[in-house]
Amino acid sequence: MNRAITLEEFTSRLGGVINTAPSVRGVWVTAETSDVRRSGHCYLELIQKHPLTGEPVARVRATIWRSALARIEADFMAATGSRLESGMKVMVLATASYHPAYGLSVNITGIDPSYTLGDLLRRRMEIVERLRREGILDLNKELGWPEPALRIAVVSAPGAAGYGDFINQLFTNRACLRFHVELFPAVMQGSSTVPSIISALEQIAAREDEWDGVVVIRGGGATSDLASFDSYDLAANIAQFPLPVIIGIGHERDVTVLDYVANMRVKTPTAAAEWLISRGTEALAYLDGLASGMVRSVTTILAGCREELAYASATLPHLPLTALSRASAIADRLSAALGDRASQKLRPEEARLALDSEKLSQAALQTIERQRVRLGSREELIEVLSPASTLRRGYSITRVGGHAVTSVASLQPGCVIETTLPDGTVKSTVQE
DSSP states (O other), rough: OOOOHHHHHHHHHHHHHHHHHHGGEEEEEEEEEEEEEEESSEEEEEEETTTTTTOOOOOOOOEEEEHHHHHHHHHHHHHHSOOOOTEEEEEEEEEEEEEOOOOEEEEEEOOOHHHHHHHHHHHHHHHHHHHHHHTTTGGGGGOOOSSSOOOEEEEEEETHHHHHHHHHHHHTTTOOOOOOOEEEEEEOOSSSSSHHHHHHHHHHHHTTOOSSSEEEEOOOOOOOGGGGGOHHHHHHHTOOOOOOOOEEHHHHHHOOHHHHHHEEEEEEHHHHHHHHHHHHHHHHHHHHHHHHHHHHHHHHHHHHHHHHHHHHHGGGGGGGHHHHHHHHHHHHHHHHHHHHHHHHHHHHHHHHHHHHHHHHHHHHHHHHHHHHHHHHHHHHHHHHHHHHHHHHHTTOOETTEEEEEGGGOOOOOOOOOEEETTTTTEEOOOOO
């Protein structure tokens, strides 16, 4: 039967193997950080996750001792702008160690920050490429700003220094532009950042007609604090937003996915205010130019009018006499021309009229002669047919009461009758 050894002896042997093995000493290892804690030293876990399921496939405790922590974090901060935090992809210089009481651990003596930066950039570029494939990457960039943009909806954390800087810059502008600004509060750090900002944007979209544009601002901070802005959902929302969006997050060196999709990217919240002020100032300058041009045009027109008025004032007193003289000359010419034209027209008419007069006289004489002959004939006929002629032939006319007697039956004894003879009238009384 083999001799049993104690656990302490077993772990001592294990420690001897691990602590002296060259293959696990000073090795560069890639992993993801988890449960990062600091208490003089830095304690954390290194995890490797399955690329498809995301489940941990390897895990080990790690330590950065105080003696190396300040140097490592200073280098990491200088390169990435952030402290070492949980959830970061890192490449660490690691040495395995085994302690009989505390078990297996890894001592980290260096970190390559370029690996962490590369991972962040890779994830960011993957999101940008997805937005490009979906055809929405440049939608917000294509929206135009009104001239000027004075109605601004702001998405920021209430009381944040960045928001205060933005408001102070906006409302103390030298051009005295009057902006209308409303804050739509949102969480700007941590896990609630994305849903909080999307909710604020939805509130703005519901009142779309009230705004000229949107400003999303956050002051500077650690690079890790800006990780929430590298979100596909948030970037897609801003890319398709119906109003132009300005992104002013962090410092000039800070870049997030939102900077790729926004209509305008500025380096700080203050720069966002300066950009809006510059557009308003440009609009004022344009209006001033138009006003100056109008003044020049009106001045030129008035000067011309004054010259014309002066000329008219000088010539107006002489115009009536000149006009009358010109009109008189024209009237004389027309009168002379009219007399000549009338004479030309009247001469043939006078000749024709004289001829017609002669013809008319002859025709009249002929007509009178014909009528005289006809009248003589009729006089003779009348003379023959007249009662006087009849009476001279031995006839008489008997009347009673002025009426001719045509029948004896119409007479009564005692009637006074009047008989007309050629040489006079006889009155008689009827006896029988």
